[in-house]
Amino acid sequence: xxxxxxxxxxxxxxxxxxxxxxxxxxxxxxxxxxxxxxxxxxxxxxxxxxxxxxxxxxxxxxxxxxxxxxxxxxxxxxxxxxxxxxxxxxxxxxxxxxxxxxxxxxxxxxxxxxxxxxxxxxxxxxxxxxxxxxxxxxxxxxxxxxxxxxxxxxxxxxxxxxxxxxxxxxxxxxxxxxxxxxxxxxxxxxxxxxxxxxxxxxxxxxxxxxxxxxxxxxxxxxxxxxxxxxxxxxxxxxxxxxxxxxxxxxxxxxxxxxxxxxxxxxxxxxxxxxxxxxxxxxxxxxxxxxxxxxxxxxxxxxxxx
Numbered sequence: 629x630x631x632x633x634x635x636x637x638x639x640x641x642x643x644x645x646x647x648x649x650x651x652x653x654x655x656x657x658x659x660x661x662x663x664x665x666x667x668x669x670x671x672x673x674x675x676x677x678x679x680x681x682x683x684x685x686x687x688x689x690x691x692x693x694x695x696x697x698x699x700x701x702x703x704x705x706x707x708x709x710x711x712x713x714x715x716x717x718x719x720x721x722x723x724x725x726x727x728x729x730x731x732x733x734x735x736x737x738x739x740x741x742x743x744x745x746x747x748x749x750x751x752x753x754x755x756x757x758x759x760x761x762x763x764x765x766x767x768x769x770x771x772x773x774x775x776x777x778x779x780x781x782x783x784x785x786x787x788x789x790x791x792x793x794x795x796x797x798x799x800x801x802x803x804x805x806x807x808x809x810x811x812x813x814x815x816x817x818x819x820x821x822x823x824x825x826x827x828x829x830x831x832x833x834x835x836x837x838x839x840x841x842x843x844x845x846x847x848x849x850x851x852x853x854x855x856x857x858x859x860x861x862x863x864x865x866x867x868x869x870x871x872x873x874x875x876x877x878x879x880x881x882x883x884x885x886x887x888x889x890x891x892x893x894x895x896x897x898x899x900x901x902x903x904x905x906x907x908x909x910x911x912x913x914x915x916x917x918x919x920x921x922x923x924x925x926x927x928x929x930x931x932x933x
Contacts, residue, residue, distance in 0.1 A: 642827030643899035647917035666731030710739035743816030778806035783904035826912035
């Protein structure tokens with residue numbers, strides 16, 4: 629990567645519905661650069677309404693990468709994302725001084741900025757045992773166990789990912805140490821500079837935006853989208869907030885009113901976990917999304933150092 633230490637990756641992180649997309653586009657246009665999405669569900673072409681993808685107008689306003697880049701039928705991991713983004717950055721930095729990466733998937737952002745952690749191999753048969761327990765007893769049982777063992781992990785966005793919960797329990801039962809200790813230790817040096825920015829709003833303001841987003845998703849046809857994806861409902865991306873509540877409704881577990889309540893409640897809880905995650909990770913500088921000039925000034929001054 630030529631003159632790579634003179635290049636800058638601008639990380640724009642934050643919870644769902646905080647306003648990352650609009651701000652990222654403004655920054656990309658001002659800085660004459662492109663945007664990499666670090667939203668682990670927006671990769672998939674088939675998932676649109678429930679992932680709050682940028683609109684066609686927003687996608688046209690700035691060049692985006694890793695949106696609609698894969699099919700839900702493919703397996704695409706954080707490790708794959710790390711490899712592909714680092715390769716892409718080599719090309720982008722040939723013609724851009726900086727690149728914006730934005731999203732709320734903290735684990736995927738960390739994969740790019742720091743690299744994935746080298747975790748110990750599980751004891752023989754442990755993964756199979758935990759996977760069977762997950763299948764028979766459900767995710768919530770495993771979540772309760774890991775919440776006691778590792779509150780930091782429980783506060784992260786990974787807490788809703790069944791595979792990551794199983795992995796966290798594997799690590800603890802194999803080593804006696806919580807997975808968050810391993811996640812805090814490893815930082816791979818990257819051949820470019822990083823400017824870490826996180827966004828937040830007043831809690832009532834953020835929660836109101838989340839509620840309005842859920843209302844809009846339902847109006848746009850979230851339930852119908854979930855029906856069309858029924859064959860893939862066990863894919864992790866469809867076991868997350870925004871889809872799993874709809875499947876509960878479609879399965880007759882509760883009525884439409886309860887589905888809407890759960891969509892909003894669980895989305896607010898997810899946002900809270902995202903905020904906790906980013907506050908435990910890296911040296912993020914926090915801003916309100918509406919303070920564009922202040923954010924731009926911070927970026928420009930950081931690039932001059």
